[in-house]
Amino acid sequence: MDMMKILGMGASFDKRKFGKDMELFKNKSTNAMDAGSGIVDSVPLELDLLNSSNQYDNEQKSKSVKSKEVDKNVEESNLKFEESVDDLPFENEEQVKDYRKKYQIRSWGTDIPNPFKTFRTMKNRYMFKDYIEKNMVKNGFVDPTPIQKQAIPVSIDKRDLIACAPTGSGKTLSFVLPIIHQIESSSNRRDLTALIISPTRELAVQIYNQIQLLAPKKRISAHILSKTSDAAKMQDPKTKKKYNILVTTPLRLVYAIKNEEISLKNVNHLVLDEADRLLDGGFIEQVDDILTECTCPDLQVSLYSATIPSMVEVLANKIMKDPVKVVVGTSNAATETIDQKLVFVGQEEGKLIEIRNMINAGFKPPCLIFVQSIERAKELFFELVYDGINVEVMHAEKTQQQRDRIIENFKKGKLWILISTELMARGIDFKGVNLVINYDFPQTVESYIHRIGRTGRAGKSGEAITYFTKDDSPYLKNVVNVMKLSGCKVPEFMLDLKKPSSTLKKNLKKRPIERKDISTVPSFDKKRKQHKKNMITQSKIANKPN
Template sequence: MDIFRTLGAGARFDKRRFAEDVKLFEQRRRPVEEFRGQHRIRVYGTDVPRPFQTFSDLAQQYELAPYISENLARIGFKQPTAVQMQCMPNRELIACAPTGSGKTLSFVLPVLHDLRSPQKVGFRAVIISPTRELAQQIYNQFRALGEGRKFKICMMTKMSTSQQSEDPRLRQKFDILISTPLKLVHAIKQDKMDLSSVKHLVLDEADKLLDLGFLEQMDEILAACSSPKLQKALYSATIPSGVEQLAQTIMKDPVRVVIGTKNAATETIKQRLVYVGREEGKLIAMRQLIQEGLKPPVLIFVQSIERARELFNELVYDGINVDVIHSERTRAQRDNIVNNFRAGKIWVLISTELMARGIDFKGVNLVINYDFPQTVQSYIHRIGRTGRAGRSGEAVTFFTNDDADFLRNIVNVMKESGCDVPEWMLSLKKAR
């Protein structure tokens, strides 16, 4: 409601009416602010729309197409999460929410709602993710939520790129594109991809995509999305201030949504640190955890491909049902490993940073940081593979004498996430 009434020529300012309008405005705003506070939703920006409380409210508030409501019920989405409640509005958006909090659905819903129905005008929505595994996961969610409307959804592969180059008419058959940056940039440079009709550009794991490793590729993609109606949305569990400042330069008056504490893990994860002394102490500590009894599935993170192989060989020797995934495995091998891990055929999976972002393993009971994470962002994304969608999980991080300088950063994340940490750890010197 606009509390400032338009005054005609010669009209006088009515103090009493103005005071009544202000009071009414505050009365209407207060329940919304209380609701946001209860769900730890913080918003920044102008004209931020109110959150919806249930999917029924969503359908009514935004005149959601019936097929979307039916698909939500069919898949089993009963109650929206905090990030989903606030991220429906058709606005440019920067959203920071914990791992496992339902960020994927929070951008799938508004995209499908705004596109309404299939059209043969070319891609109207592009979703970028840093890994193929995450892109596949997003693709599956769009397919599930879009059932009943026959949207043409394309996940960028070498095959799909070559097919589009053979017949230009194929370019107009698709509505939604999901891709990693490099594949899409190759297609743009070879004039195999027209993004001039794109209305929605979503960056999932935005802090990774706006990092130096991907920044040049993102510039190419942004330049190709030339429609004046383009709206951008950025999502991640961690958005450092530098990345946020960069994002502001490519967005128009974005709404910022922060769920919980910025750069913290979800409270459903029990986090603990294990001192192992020196490097050789890690394997001893690992075997102690195994002897105590691991409840699979378990995900172990290491710092390099070589270390992944070394640990794999040790655990195989110990008779553990284990496999290893990293960027040098073939696409077919990686898909097979992920499927087997989800199906319970693999109990322990060793991974590099490849699997640290976005991948949804709902049943993971334990994450072990065998090698100490190099950044707060890496730590949050790694442990976020457990404790997803309200489930409980555990994260164990080994640290040596060499990790002492970086320990306080992780301890602060633990404290912000509601974990009990020793006072002496909080008083450690900050890493330089």
């Protein structure tokens, strides 16, 4: 009976249980007028007819502001990488091997350059510009991650690269820094020489923003191909707009190429971010068209992802010259900062009960929930929104403006729960996500790793919960293996589960499991509503004039 109450009535959302955590989600920029108090903190100087503000105090405040601005400029000009004992060079090959082992860096290939220990070492070894150092320190890039230690030297040496590292480990900086350095070192700096491709526009925007943090527009210009009409402007002599770096999704770039709006003949560095998705999904033909247009004889190709299956690696080797492969940690494993859990819910109805019980008990937002289809995302949204939860839904049917607004609100903490399809599973950097829930079991191991990788980023701890039903049981072993490789505790009986056959895995990848609707409306009422809808449709057809 209790179960039926929960399903039929929903769960109440006690905001008091969040305590101090709720303070993180208040809009600090909200002023007194916005809050409806009607109180004005101060009177503008132009309206201060009674001269209630002391002129001397105003002058002193003005001087204080100017002084702080000067101090800030001086402080920023002195931003530098700190000296460290780690700046000492390697003395022999054994030290290099021990260093790689310490940071779980594995590499394959010929003549692999040594990793660097600190960003100061990197700057001195490759003579990076001072402004790059200042911008890196200013934005908090002070200690290199393992993938950055090894991947950056490989790229700067102009070697083709296959890089695999856990989600949230700093892969974007690993390819952005070498590109900026190579453009600075180039004599022909007005050409489009670097091309970065990502599977989604959201990820492309994120990469573009990181470039903007590190490279001033006056020195290096980057462009994100947001509209097809933008491509024509890029190389139009009349507009005189020249870009060094182009960030784009495959479809938009191919469209621009076919309409002869853009030329890639001078591109000498191509980066495929989330390479497994680009080379093993619906993008392979588009990527092939792009590679055909990159005719530069010195083309350098870099592939980055948290998961690189063997078949993708075989395909990658066909388009690369003597590549170096770098893997940090264990291949196809999640970062150890994520506490992974599996929860058996019986049937589909059990998922909604579990979610509502969690909300009733109190949880620490923000939380990201993944489902397998747009319809299911909408259904879950309508169930939770009526429970009084600050929730939003993200899927491909949303306009680009809506998607940008949702991401911005989620990053700022204005949303507690975001429901999404696979659209948000890759690359997007949400530093503060505390919990990821796989409401629907992921269709592939790669999907699972990327989904849960939205939490536990940059060394922070996170939690990932995956619901599974009887129908999901045959595929459970795949996730269990990832959990074990990531250092999570797994029940003994799960370790003895059978692996799904290759046929089962292929079928699941192509076609997800058919699931019941996410709804608390009784099936009888649904059938009655559908019957009424059908009757109205038939009546309209019958009364339609010939």
